[in-house]
Amino acid sequence: MKILVINGPNLNMTGIRKKDVYGSETLEEINSYLSDYAKSRGCELDFFQSNHEGAIIDKIHESRNSFDGAVINAGAYTHYSYAIRDAIECVTDFLPFVEVHMSDIKSREPFRANSVITDVCIKQISGFGKDSYKMGIDLLLEIL
Numbered sequence: 001m002k003i004l005v006i007n008g009p010n011l012n013m014t015g016i017r018k019k020d021v022y023g024s025e026t027l028e029e030i031n032s033y034l035s036d037y038a039k040s041r042g043c044e045l046d047f048f049q050s051n052h053e054g055a056i057i058d059k060i061h062e063s064r065n066s067f068d069g070a071v072i073n074a075g076a077y078t079h080y081s082y083a084i085r086d087a088i089e090c091v092t093d094f095l096p097f098v099e100v101h102m103s104d105i106k107s108r109e110p111f112r113a114n115s116v117i118t119d120v121c122i123k124q125i126s127g128f129g130k131d132s133y134k135m136g137i138d139l140l141l142e143i144l
Contacts, residue, residue, distance in 0.1 A: 006072040
């Protein structure tokens, strides 16, 4: 089983930016935690982060040939990128996507409450810090 974990813009600044919201662990530390967890579940993870919408879209398109499922935290693109939404929709016949967020997007600024990618993902998980990713991995392992 191979799962892709995609992180969008500014998530490379995790552990530096808004520690009260995102925590003090870096994205690399979170990825290491998730990698160890996935191995314990008999699964392999591949990680991708970009601040560029087109690079994320390209990775989503490529994912259909190499992965069994994907977890995506699209960052701010969650709220307005119909291009990323459409890219996910393009590959949903090949692999399922789970949308995750470390913070509870519904309890933050009003513009964050809306997600344009939720309807093309099998579920949205938010508000559990780094464990949102873990829960997304668990869900994929359950259904695959």
